[in-house]
Amino acid sequence: MQIDVTINNKQISLTVDFNEFLADSLRKHGFSSVRKGCDTSCCGLCSVWIDGKPTLSCSVLAFRVAGKNITTIEGVETEAEAFAQILAAEGAEQCGFCSPGFIMTVLALKNEIPNPTEEQIIHYLTGNLCRCTGYMGQLRAVKTYLGVNT
Amino acid sequence: MLIINDLVQPDTIEEAYRILIARKTNSVLGGCAFLRMGSRNIGTAIDLAKLGLNTIKEVDDYIQIGAMTTFRDIECSPLLQQFADGVLSKAVSHVIGIQFRNVVTIGASVYSKYGFSDLLTALLVLETDVELFKGGRISLAEFLDKPNERDILMNIWIKKVDCRAAYQSMRMSASDYPVLNVAVAKTGTDWLVTVGARPRKAIIARHISTALSQKNVNSENVDFFANIACEELVFGTNARGTAQYRQAMCKVLIKRAIKEVLLCK
Numbered sequence: 001m002q003i004d005v006t007i008n009n010k011q012i013s014l015t016v017d018f019n020e021f022l023a024d025s026l027r028k029h030g031f032s033s034v035r036k037g038c039d040t041s042c043c044g045l046c047s048v049w050i051d052g053k054p055t056l057s058c059s060v061l062a063f064r065v066a067g068k069n070i071t072t073i074e075g076v077e078t079e080a081e082a083f084a085q086i087l088a089a090e091g092a093e094q095c096g097f098c099s100p101g102f103i104m105t106v107l108a109l110k111n112e113i114p115n116p117t118e119e120q121i122i123h124y125l126t127g128n129l130c131r132c133t134g135y136m137g138q139l140r141a142v143k144t145y146l147g148v149n150t
Numbered sequence: 151m152l153i154i155n156d157l158v159q160p161d162t163i164e165e166a167y168r169i170l171i172a173r174k175t176n177s178v179l180g181g182c183a184f185l186r187m188g189s190r191n192i193g194t195a196i197d198l199a200k201l202g203l204n205t206i207k208e209v210d211d212y213i214q215i216g217a218m219t220t221f222r223d224i225e226c227s228p229l230l231q232q233f234a235d236g237v238l239s240k241a242v243s244h245v246i247g248i249q250f251r252n253v254v255t256i257g258a259s260v261y262s263k264y265g266f267s268d269l270l271t272a273l274l275v276l277e278t279d280v281e282l283f284k285g286g287r288i289s290l291a292e293f294l295d296k297p298n299e300r301d302i303l304m305n306i307w308i309k310k311v312d313c314r315a316a317y318q319s320m321r322m323s324a325s326d327y328p329v330l331n332v333a334v335a336k337t338g339t340d341w342l343v344t345v346g347a348r349p350r351k352a353i354i355a356r357h358i359s360t361a362l363s364q365k366n367v368n369s370e371n372v373d374f375f376a377n378i379a380c381e382e383l384v385f386g387t388n389a390r391g392t393a394q395y396r397q398a399m400c401k402v403l404i405k406r407a408i409k410e411v412l413l414c415k
Binding site (some may be wrong): 001017018019021037039040041042044047048053054055056058059061063064101105108124125126127128 | 159253
């Protein structure tokens, strides 16, 4: 079936199968920042925003995003780069495979919760797994990026 | 793998039900996050997106939650964060991650009677009804006991009573499936204890609930009550834990939940 969606502020028509998941549709259309890491809906690597909400694109049937706004990291390049610089400076960037999904969740956190506590940051980011780091560097980077002192 | 041969987005619940019962392989879609993990061949998939079943509302003495409401909506709803000490919001808040909770729906979890559900244990400790298109409105406890019939779950109704409640779960690691979960509620002098992820579906622990309602519980004698629950319930073994382990942990979670309720003002 054909669906019309807005991806990174551009109107796009996608042809999708009924049983196709959004992560696959996005990758097919060249949004290769969208990664798949677990096949069990738990790693968060495929995170994109649907109408501003961070969502597992591997678990959303593509037809369901008809008429909605999708944002991938390609659509928030400036903000993503600002955070990526801090992430790298904290030594929390290693293989980089999980970074696009992680960064999309961090940016969503920034939009959703002003001045979060450390507990709120950890709770918000629990759905993003990283197998290289110990998360402490990531946490330092998030706090620095958000200007949180706790 | 998930195979969907045809897809419909009906404008009315009547039409959705007509399509559902037309063929055995037809199925209503929930959030699909669990569906994608297994292998399923669906004839016609029925998407309820056009029926407006994604709201949390106060209707008379009840809180009505539409079947397509996501876990994240339940977690963030100011109404549910306040009601019964936020037991529902707390119960769903450890399910995988935020991105997952923005996908999965209350309707799919309740209708599928998932044994690992965090939500069902918390819903069962409240005065909860399920509203089915064909089966009408029945209590959640009755629904969980009944054999599965083909129907469409439309809404969850929770009676707004002044109650204190607590939710406790045990997980191997944060955001994993629960090894065991427990909810405790106190309405007036009536107590109710529910236990889920045994790994079977959530159940009301009748004996301990009655004992708590008849006798005075305090932090000194809480062990006595917790023991009753462990004796009356049947636990099972799966990859996450043995029956004996669950039984031992159940006592701990029930004690914690009762103590939490005792501290609630």
